[in-house]
Amino acid sequence: MTLPLSRTILHFRHVLLVLSVAMPMLSTCSSQDSKCEFKAIFNFGDSNSDTGGFWAAFPAQSGPFGITFFKKPTGRATDGRVILDFLAQALGLSFISPYLQSIGSDYRHGANFATLASTVLLPNTSLFVTGISPFSLAIQLNQMKEFKAKVVEYHSTNQKGLTKLPSPAIFGKSLYTFYIGQNDFTSNLKANGIEGVKQYLPQVVSQIAGTIKELYGLGGRTFFVLNLAPVGCYPALLVQLPHDTSDLDEFGCLISYNNAVVDYNSMLKEALSRTRRDLPDASLIHVDTHAVLLQLFQDPTSHGLRYGTRACCGYGGGKYNFHPEVYCGNSKVMNGSKVTAMACKDPNNYVSWDGIHATEAANKLTTLAILNGSYFDPPFPLHSLCYLHPIG
Secondary structure (H helix, E strand, O other): OOOOHHHHHHHHHHHHHHHHHHHHHOOOOOHHHHOEOOOEEEEEEOOOOOOOHHHHHOOOOOOOOOOOOOOOOOOOOOOOOOHHHHHHHHOOOOOOOEOOOOOOOOOOOEEEOOOOOOOOOOOOOOHHHHOOOOOOHHHHHHHHHHHHHHHHHHHHOOOOOOOOOOOHHHHHHEEEEEEOOHHHHHOOHHHHHHHHHHOOHHHHHHHHHHHHHHHHHOOOOEEEEEOOOOHHHOHHHHHHOOOOHHHEOOOOOEHHHHHHHHHHHHHHHHHHHHHHHHOOOOEEEEEOHHHHHHHHHHOHHHHOOOEEEEEOOEOOOOOOOOEOOEOOOOEEEEOOEEEEOEOOOOHHHEEEOOOOOEOHHHHHHHHHHHHHOOOEEOOOOHHHHEOOOOOO
8 A cells, every 4th residue: 555655755765864973884885785786777767857858959949947955957957857867866876867968878788768858659740840759769779779889899898987887787687667657648738639649559558578588688677667757737838728716626737637637547557467467577666756756746845845836947826836828947038128037036835836847846855755665566686685865
């Protein structure tokens, strides 16, 4: 049974407190403390887990993105770190470098294939027409195949100086994470409505399951699949999608859209269950990030936040602080005056960063809940497989 988020986070914070008190009594960063069954993370996803891939391919990102932790834009669609960053930190790994980043990358502990606006299904038209990334899940899988092939080739020829690449043995000792599907769900909502989107969602979950099977063939054995967030609580959708007050729940979220997300997540969970039967020696874990984020949107104050369905970085003020024509960090002349969508002064009080993506504060709370294990299905003994480092 899933624990209430407040209890889950309090429990894990207690674990981290105990660890932080005990660590000075041990040798600093001892090999025993740092042991983990997972030597790397290979991530597949969209903007929710992109650590700079999209902006490496299409350089253009500007502030205020990255202001909280990095103090500058780093290709992340938030004010600081994403869930992948916190997960890597908890496992004792460095930040996972984007596969598409040519300068400064270190792949000894994995690679991140996620890019902003990526979909599971291959987009039918160009990026600049649809607003969808060309790096769909199928492309990310091909990049992973190429990455492994190159690693094996370089090591087989005994090339020297390749200190930023992993050992070929690492692929069977890695955690494979998926945080993708949001754009398949949201990109066509306005044009096709919920019923139109539902028609191709079975293809989405089928593609994710098929990708897991191919990664299994490459040596992968442990997979975390994060499900879809409650997009009906996103300020951007609350502003842009047609609805009336009868479609809003007591927390101000869109009932019909969130119900459709629940249906999708159930479909995904069932697809993983079927795939699990085909890969008996693999661990396929459905990670219920939806439940965590829903609690944050519905009751932010109980978790140390103040604002649920209001964006930190936006223009327009009001209930949602989101304007579809003036996105976070951008400026536009409206009614003869130049206006800019600026960041709030306290993003640590918000669930939503820019109307679409979570703040670092929300990402950290979500990661704490995930690491506790209460949101894994089936249960997964992460604590016994890895020494979990405190996340700051």
